[in-house]
Amino acid sequence: xxxxxxxxxxxxRREQMLSLVTYxxxxxxxxxxxxGGVRYFLFRKVPGDINWMQTLGSATLTxxxxxxxxxxxxxxxxxxxxxxxxxxxxxxxxxxxxxWLVRGMHKWxxxxxxxxxxxxxxxxxxxxxxxxxxxxxxxxxxLLLLMGMMEGFTGYLLPWDQTAYWASVVGINLxxxxxxxxxxxxxxxxxxxxxxxxxxxxxxxxxxxxxxxxIIGLITLHLYLVVRLGVTSPPWSKEAAGTxxxxxxxxxxxxxxxxxxxxxxxxx
Amino acid sequence: MEPSEHGPAPDESQLPSPTxxxxxxxxxxxxxxxxxxxxPAVISSIGAVIAIVFGFLWARQATAExxxxxxxxxxxxxxxxAAAAAQARPAPTSTRFPRSRFLEAATLGLGGVIGGLVxxxxxxxxVLPSFLGQxxxxxxxxxxxxxxxxxxxxxxxxxxxxxxxxxxxxxxxxNNGVVGNVPSFTLISNRCVHLGCPTQANGxxxxxxxxKNVVExxxxxxxxxxxxxxxxxxxxxxxxxxxxxxxxxxGPAVRALDRxxxxxxxxxxxxxxxxxxxxxxxxxxxxxxxxxxxAGPGEHIDGPEQWLYPLQPPHH
Numbered sequence: 001x002x003x004x005x006x007x008x009x010x011x012x013r014r015e016q017m018l019s020l021v022t023y024x025x026x027x028x029x030x031x032x033x034x035x036g037g038v039r040y041f042l043f044r045k046v047p048g049d050i051n052w053m054q055t056l057g058s059a060t061l062t063x064x065x066x067x068x069x070x071x072x073x074x075x076x077x078x079x080x081x082x083x084x085x086x087x088x089x090x091x092x093x094x095x096x097x098x099x100w101l102v103r104g105m106h107k108w109x110x111x112x113x114x115x116x117x118x119x120x121x122x123x124x125x126x127x128x129x130x131x132x133x134x135x136x137x138x139x140x141x142x143l144l145l146l147m148g149m150m151e152g153f154t155g156y157l158l159p160w161d162q163t164a165y166w167a168s169v170v171g172i173n174l175x176x177x178x179x180x181x182x183x184x185x186x187x188x189x190x191x192x193x194x195x196x197x198x199x200x201x202x203x204x205x206x207x208x209x210x211x212x213x214x215i216i217g218l219i220t221l222h223l224y225l226v227v228r229l230g231v232t233s234p235p236w237s238k239e240a241a242g243t244x245x246x247x248x249x250x251x252x253x254x255x256x257x258x259x260x261x262x263x264x265x266x267x268x
Numbered sequence: 269m270e271p272s273e274h275g276p277a278p279d280e281s282q283l284p285s286p287t288x289x290x291x292x293x294x295x296x297x298x299x300x301x302x303x304x305x306x307x308p309a310v311i312s313s314i315g316a317v318i319a320i321v322f323g324f325l326w327a328r329q330a331t332a333e334x335x336x337x338x339x340x341x342x343x344x345x346x347x348x349x350a351a352a353a354a355q356a357r358p359a360p361t362s363t364r365f366p367r368s369r370f371l372e373a374a375t376l377g378l379g380g381v382i383g384g385l386v387x388x389x390x391x392x393x394x395v396l397p398s399f400l401g402q403x404x405x406x407x408x409x410x411x412x413x414x415x416x417x418x419x420x421x422x423x424x425x426x427x428x429x430x431x432x433x434x435x436x437x438x439x440x441x442x443n444n445g446v447v448g449n450v451p452s453f454t455l456i457s458n459r460c461v462h463l464g465c466p467t468q469a470n471g472x473x474x475x476x477x478x479x480k481n482v483v484e485x486x487x488x489x490x491x492x493x494x495x496x497x498x499x500x501x502x503x504x505x506x507x508x509x510x511x512x513x514x515x516x517x518x519g520p521a522v523r524a525l526d527r528x529x530x531x532x533x534x535x536x537x538x539x540x541x542x543x544x545x546x547x548x549x550x551x552x553x554x555x556x557x558x559x560x561x562x563a564g565p566g567e568h569i570d571g572p573e574q575w576l577y578p579l580q581p582p583h584h
Contacts, residue, residue, distance in 0.1 A: 172464075
């Protein structure tokens, strides 16, 4: 780089500060492509006439992240045994610094998460965003809803108070009345014939390991499909469905459509 | 892979036909798992035989190509394709054992075997302990003489004091006197047969009756006996009502209240396992109890609906 005049001291310092920031990012980008990937994910093109309703998915994701983070911290203080569960909850609420806040966030956030999932689902339904080619993402979303509700069911037992205990008795027995496999499902959920220590630790394990793992995996798939298929316009959009949008990356559309068109009608 | 660059798309008829052997293998494994619960000796062996036979057939078919046996194909298509292949590219030097095919199959096969070896015990560990080796509890309710004839008590006790409060249960107890030489008791479990909430006695207890609670100390720890004069039993959750024999009189419950089997041992009342009851004719010592194997709350045990629950998990 040839400079016409020697840079001033201020310019040099600015250049140094800039490279201090960009060097690690460049280092990472050169070796992983992650910076470009994140930029693509965050700043990809979306239709110009989307509205606030289409932020409900991100809101749900945020609610899940809040649940995951507060849940991890609660797990540091909670004890899943019949003898200690309730007293450890009391300890979290009354004695651990800010415990009341984190437990409150987790408890109320659970309802927020479920409500946002339903609102997001309603938006997708009313906008017709579940239609071809996005049917699979609707199915993944339904699985996420089921997992979320199972999180609610298993989490409800953990405070181990009278409400928790009897609600779980009723909930498990409700499952038990399902035809054919119901009694087996109920006994599997209880970890035996009666609710006891095994039930509590089993619900805890399902609540904080099995289901969150599955939910994270499904969210990843959900987001992958959102990025791959693009965001839908609202139904009142002036742009006709199926027309090429100048703003949309044409490669994505072509990549989606060409394999189906390129398939030969018959062999040979 | 772009089809246009490498000639026509792969001919469907070249691929092995879809096979039913893996399905049979899966059925065999399922029968083994069911057999482990129901009857390990007979049903599991049948399942093992099914699994081995189908597994062998499956492996045989899957490796047919590797072992050099030609896959059944349409002859015309094969000739056309062979001719086309001969024209398009030089004849392959070795077609019987392409190393890449062998390595692909070995990777997938070994991965599958390792995955199965890890998954099977873990799945068994997750599922089987809920069903096998369930403990049978006996509860010592105390001396026979603590129960005056014709009087009801609400008895609360722990089925397993080592497990603590979570094993606390309640039974409604009445001494019906002696029939022949055998003492007769009505021993009704308070767990509602709708969804398992605790039913309550509809009637005055304790101070209203002017009677004192009785506390007995037995092998099961402290047993609390509260005198009561019940007109029946009612569930606070969804409103089922039962008469004093446990027959359903109202609400969503599907049968009569469960009862405890009992025996008198050295002058003491010992509660055994619970059993289910469809209904009871008559009362007290003259009651005719229609007994069934213990079923979960909300499950029908008689009538056409019983066919919805053909197989119950093992219960003590």
